Amino acid sequence: MITNIKMTGSVVFIYKGHSTDFPKWFKSMLIVVIALITIPAFAQDKKDTSANGDEVFYSRPGKYHQMLGELVGSWTFKGSRFDWVDSVTSKVAMELNGSLVRKPFADGRFFIAEIITRDKIQLPIQDGKMVEGYGxxxxxxGYDNVKKKFQISYINNHIGSTLNFWEGVYDSTSRAITFDSEMENAPGIKMKIRFIFMFNDKDHYKWEYYIEQNGRYRIADEMHFTRVKGE
Structure with a gap:
């Protein structure tokens, strides 16, 4: 004997008698009410789960994050800074030496590299003064799974007050990432920068910085990195 049927929400039906005695109109109405209550809730849950699933999927580190992860550890570097005498001739203006330590962040989703020069350089400080210190x-x-591009943000204590941002693409043939950006370290003085990140082997890689002048990119800095033994 069923004395009442209570449904989700505030809908309550009372019917006295055996379940086999339900009139046809009651059975039809019961089916419609159940459909109206359950289907919208099910559809909403499915939509939310799908959206959250996409966000989680695209947040996971992938093969390109693993490639950056192979560079975690301590490195030394040697390189050169170039001055251009004319449109075809350059000379070494400064030797570059120092160290780099790269650490993973967020389980290998991002990587943070700290770079320090071995030789002291002139650094701008307040009141128009310069001070000698280490660069x-x-x-x-990181790598943006949605844009399918490598990304770098960069700050330093020598030139510029800008937080620089670069995006780049990887070429598997040359095993290099080419980044492009534009800097404005002084009002109205904009420079197009090209940064090439070249992978040699697990213990060596190379950076090259180019500045665009008169429609051509000319090399400004070249740095060779060697992994510290035991890292």
């Missing part, structure tokens, strides 16, 4: 830079590296 320091912090670089955040």
């Amino acid at each position: 320091e830079s912090i670089q955040t590296e």
